[in-house]
Amino acid sequence: MSPLPRRRRWRHPAAPLAVVLLWCGCRGSGEAPPPSPGLELHNRLGEQRLGEQRYALAREAFEKGLARSEDSVRAYTGLTRAYLGMGEESLAGKMLRQASRLDTGRAEVCYAGAEYCLSQYLKTHQGPLLEEALRQARRAAQISPGEKVYHYGLGNLYTHWGDLDSAEAAYCRALAVDPGLKAAGQRLASLYKYQGRPAEAEALYRRQLEGDPEDLEALCQLAILCRGEGRLDEARALLEQAVRLDTTSALAWLNLGQLYLAEGRIQEGEEALARFQALGKGDAAGLLSQAEAQPRDPRAWLRLAEVYGRDGHYTGAEEAYARALVLDPGLEAASAGLEKLKALPAQSRDGR
């Protein structure tokens, strides 16, 4: 049972834009009251769970915090974000209103309001909601400049809006607060890469690798940068390290295969590209050739079926799954894939 009484019926999505904007709103500039020592455990746990995107657990923690009289604004805003993560938008709206009633000026309220506005924007496509989300997130970051999540979230909003310069500044602020914030580092590095600033991207990937030498994403991205710069020995070493760490890294196999071929190491190159294709990331034609060359291998047909499914070629996928199951009736991935296909609406499967 929800510990929160129902007060007003939330009529989303028909609620007028002005009402939604009002509820999104944080006004004032109040600081959060100092936390009562020993009473913040659940809220802290909830925020940790939010960071891990484990929204149901986050909700549980915040509800416990409320029940034990922890900082209720923080708990309500936490619940807002947890419910948004769970897709329970009307409940998220209720929580946000509760938080706003208690204190509209706190950074948590602004940030939860930003996330709520964004969710409403994605649902209703009303431009002012996105602008309001940006305003709220900016406000949250101004009130609590030491809170990395607000800067990171603001960066994501700017990216969504298409303002990459402001996104860069926001990610930089997040990293200034916490240089180890991996998500912000990755986003910023990617942004630098796209802007043709390889040295800055490289510095960030290297910093990530200092923190975690087995960071696969950083290894691959750094290798790609090195390839682009013509530092092929370095790129090769990074990619070889990546495939040693994770033999299922399609991106590493693709780049490694092409690098070997460019160096004239034909057999190694072909083998690496075959690994790339075998991971189901390859093209359907290549996988069809492989399956036809090994017609008794159920996994070859399974890989083909998965790529057909990915490409929307559902009849082909169905046939390939069926062939895989004839060869190995116990192949669970094939049964599951076939079931998934059958669950698609009839027109979706026939409308090709």
Added chain:
Amino acid sequence: MKSPLLWALCLWSCKAPVPEPAPAPVQVFVDVSRQAGLDWQHHSGGPEKWHILEAKGGGAALLDYDGDGYLDIYLVNGSSLERRDDPPWRDALFRNNGKGGFAEVTVQAGLGDTSWGMGCVAADYDNDGDTDLYLTNSGPNKLYRNEGKGGFSEVSVSAGVGDPAWSTGAAFGDYDRDGDLDLYVANYVDFDPHLQRRNRPFCQWHSVEVFCGPRSLRGAADHLYRNEGDGRFSEVTAVAGVEDRGQYYGFAVLFGDYDVDGWPDLFIANDSTPNLLYHNEGAGRFREVALQAGVAYNIEGKGQACMGAAFGDYDNDGYLDLVVTNFADDYNTLYRNLEGRFFLDVTMKAKLADKSLPYVGWGTCFLDYDHDGDLDLFIANGHAYPQIDRLRLNEETYRQPAQLFANLGDGTFGEVKGVAALRERRVSRGACYGDYDEDGDLDLLLLNLDHYPTLLRNEGAAGHWFMLRLVGRRSNRDGVGARVSLSAGGRRQVREVIAGSSFLGGQDPRVHFGLGPYARVDSLEVRWPSGAVDRLYGLEADRHLVLEEGASLR
């Protein structure tokens, strides 16, 4: 003055240095569509574009159909699902009057196809000295033979190239080097509007409901037609090894000899599926090498939603590089050709990646718009989904500006900004270049969805130039596939003669070179598809020349 804000403003205004006025941007291209008389509108279904077919066309071509030395314009029209059986719209041919104006001559020329048109490509497939026209449609394609007196006759059935699928890109090239032009046709999807629903998983973009993309549809296989030299073509797709076994969603088709072995290879840009690169092995056979050559996916391993494509040697190393345009939230990919062995995605290094993220790119071409001796890059943009405007995003809108990137000569490109004719937002699709006013620089033609075409006259080229039309004797008459190397001022540039490029369209059949400050071409070498090589020395710049195989200049 009590308000703190006003005080702050005052203090700022007192201390701030007076900014220098920004120099007025040079209007390198000027929109002359209206005065040129291109009074014709493209139509493609309803304004909401609830079906994929309504959003994908169409193309345009610059061709000299009447042989008067001036480029004419062919524009491909769409249709609507409701009026497909009784279409009120048709394609159009506009004749260049040689004074900067055009007049529609569609009916007089025996043209005016009313199919749901997609693209067009022009070339002299029957080697009779005039330019023929091939049209791709959603429905049977059309081949129009130029009868030589300003009129065309439709010969699709007798020629055997009336491909009934939904065709998109097409290109002519002499893949078997037998002296006549063969034809490759890319097909997109099997489309039945009655079966395409709107509310399937692939029918959202940024959470807005939009038409279903190709992934919900079966891809249609491409076809290669060999010219038999007697007016007929034979379908040789399987024999030649270009079967498109994955039935990818084909768009742009390019013939080009990327490894400089003398045999034209074939690149197909596919939407949402890996691209294809067929290496010509000689003896009428190709081998698919896109994955190995590095152009199936971008460097991040992503099969992109590719639309248009163009070959061009932007780094003047003698090898054809490749540009492919893509969907929004992704970048248009620049592949640098590494000595004919491999392509490397250098988009980020070239400082092009972030520039295209909000835009959906279609037509594209390499052209030396400023005559500085290296190839610049043009991209026509326009979103696929009108619904995107509801999101009020910063730049990702339905109508989008075109983009011109100047080659900075160090492997990077800089966007040419402040040009009003480029900044204007349109929903462009096809884009082609050509010197329609015979002033020696390259102009641009855009086909805009549901709108008037745009003709952009080049007014920004300052340096010297050189243009060459080839006439084959043993080779195909248009010299398609010929490789032209020019040296001026110690710089060597290479072009290939093409028929079919960009997005669903055709370019000026001549090759164009910017020479910068050099008023003289030191040497010119033409390697013809027949294998013959012609060399000329000490030519004056700023001239349109015609070279017949065997080195006789006109």
